Amino acid sequence: MSYVTILIEKEETTAIVTINRPSKLNALNKETIGELHDAFKDLQKDKTIKAIILTGSGEKAFVAGADISEFADFSEKEGKKLAAKGQKQLFDFVEGLTTPVIAAVNGFALGGGLELAMACHFRVATVNAKMGLPEVSLGLIPGYGGTQRLPQLVGKGRAMEMIMTAGMISADQAKTYGLVNHVTSQEELLPLCHKIISKITNNSSVAIAHAIKAVNAGFKNTVNGYEQEIEAFGACFGTDDFTEGTTAFLEKRKADFPGS
Known part of the structure; x- marks a missing residue:
């Protein structure tokens, strides 16, 4: 299957899924969410694939958020439908995959981007990565599972502070919080993910x-x-x-x- 906004690369038993919208800092739009769903669905069926790495193109952003232009004029009903469909189609879908998914966070992971990273089974980040849920600065709240998964990972108090301040935290702070498992350089991001996967694939x-x-x-x-x-x-x-x-x-x- 060919894709417009994502790239798929297979290396032996590992698939690398790259969100490829660098001019938009890999922001999520309807097309990208749909393509990611299809890609993960196909990779789950592929029994030769034992693990998946999800990352963003370039060195600036994993996913810098959702494409706000797509929903800036939505009504209450449309907003609710947007969140419900997105959660089911991608975020809950990724979390429920039985093929391990590692988020390789290579830069900004904000809003929907952080929510997508949190839906993965665990996260590895580069030293320049910044993470946050800035939705309240737009008059919104996180709608793709952020209010649920962030407290699970970092605790209620830290999650409340991150959400209410709409601020960003560094990769090192994210590691201290338990939001990411490892912090490394851009050059070592994928090699480290592959190293971890090699340990995973030794097992059943x-x-x-x-x-x-x-x-x-x-x-x-x-x-x-x-x-x-x-x-x-x-x-x-x-x-x-x-x-x-x-x-x-x-x-x-x-x-x-x-x-x-």
Whole structure:
């Protein structure tokens, strides 16, 4: 499939998805959200892909926000529909993927950009990255899950301050807050992501998929995360990966997981 606003590159078992709107600092618009959904959906189906890196083109921005020109004249009803559709189509969709997704934050991650990074399973940032949710400075609030995911990651008090001040924090501060896992240089951003992925792909992709579902369940009010963990733990016993993993351990050799 060909795309207008994103680029897809595959390197062995890893896919790199690059948001490619450098003249707009990679701002999200309807077309980009739609293309990202389609790309993630296709990559999830591709059993040769074990992990996905999401980043932005250039060295200035991961995603500098949403394209405000698309909704500046929206009514209340249209605004609600925009948030609901965007959350379902992209942000909740990415969070729920059972293929690990790492956000490689290579610059500004603001508004919808930070919300997209937070929907990924974890984040690696460059030293020049800046993160924030500036929506209240526009008379809005974050609408793509920011009011929910930010407190989960940094705590209620810090999230309240970030949202209410509409300010930006540095990559180092984001690491201190627990918003990003690692901070590195522009040159080492993708190599570091690949290094982490190499550790991930040594393990059972089936077990990782179950782990993602179980961890996500703990942050949903309608789901008992402990019960989800029990169900997922039990399900692992019926997989070929479990048989191979335990057999390899007992035979004192490296496991060769079939992924089933």
